[in-house]
Amino acid sequence: MTTPTLTEFLARPGKALAKGPLAMVFAEDETEIASTLRHHLDLGFKSVLLLAPDSFVTAPDVLAEPALHRIRFDTARGDDPIAAVNAVAGAAPGLWMYYCFNAEYLFYPFCETRSIGELLAFHAEERRDAMLTYVIDIYAPNLARHPDAVSLEEAQLDRSGYYALGRPDPENHNHPKERQLDFFGGLRWRFEEHIPQNRRKIDRIALFRAREGVALRADHTFTDEEYNTYACPWHNNLTAAIASFRTAKALKRNPGSTFDIETFTWHNSVPFEWHSRQLLDLGLMEPGQWF
Known part of the structure; x- marks a missing residue:
């Protein structure tokens, strides 16, 4: 077929x-x-x-x-x-x-024991139609052994170096957009000279409820601004993380960057444990009111 x-x-x-x-x-x-x-x-x-x-x-x-x-x-x-x-x-x-x-892997709070359906059922009960995810770079520590920077067994991630800035509002230059932030960090931050400015953010609205008239944009945000918020006005909501080899792969395959990078490992690299608890402890996702 x-x-x-x-x-x-x-x-x-x-x-x-x-x-x-x-x-x-x-x-x-x-x-x-x-x-x-x-x-x-x-x-x-x-x-x-x-x-x-x-x-x-x-x-x-x-x-x-x-x-x-x-x-x-x-x-x-x-x-x-x-x-x-x-x-x-x-x-x-x-x-x-x-x-x-x-080579990208979704993690959310307690994903080892709870299904994606349970997560989204709770999120929907909180009247949320989308969920913010952080794309967390993972990479092989030894590029001689793994020239494409991909190794499930030896994957590392940055334990720090993440930050957020207010998201500018083109219609109101005096105030950023409400409950929206641009997030940065990982390899896109450490090797930013090799990353186009419009691709340096690590936030992605990767989980959403399809709705007529609402469309995904090229910057991984939606045409409905409420979809792009990290929380509702009343309290913190769930967020998730995507462990991703995608940036590491691209940096090693791009002729303009591959010869400038001998290793992705630095003093803040730690082994990736492939467990939601590590990402929660590092503050790379938020359980909100879900326990």
Whole structure:
């Protein structure tokens, strides 16, 4: 059976869009596709869409998962993930959705014992339709051994160096946007000379409830400003984190930066424990009122 394009899939989605939450994984290369898919399947997503070129190979057992749906998609040839997220959202209003790229792994408070459905059910009870996630860079410590900077077994992250600035409001130059911040840190901060200014932020509204007339923008925020807030006006809300090799991969593959970087390790590097408790302890996500 041939792999459908996104247009073909959305015309006949079967049960894939019947019940959420739904995850979209965009494969930009073949790095850790299987581990990315397994991680999100294990979190309890009802459907996981793999958007990848037909030539990308991944583990047969993962592809055989009933919840997994493969879609022909090629970012190298101009297919746009932002447009794809909006197309899927437009086809399933009301559904909770999540999107990421290969070699990225979602973590949220207590994810080892609670499903993504439980998380979003609580978040919805607090009248929230979107959740802020921080993209936390992880990287291999030894680039001679792992030239693409990817190692699940030896992954490290920065334990400090994260900060936030008020998000400017173009319509009110005297005050930043309410309950919105631009977050920075990790490799995009430490190697900012190699990162375009408009790509240095590490915040992404990666979890959201699809709604008619609300669209994802290229900077990973939404056209509804309330979707972009980190909390409601009354108290702190849940936030999540995405452990991501994506920036490390790009810095080592880009000819303009690869020879300038001998290692990503510095005095604030610590082993990544692949556990939500570490991210909570480092202040890289917020449990809000959920215990």
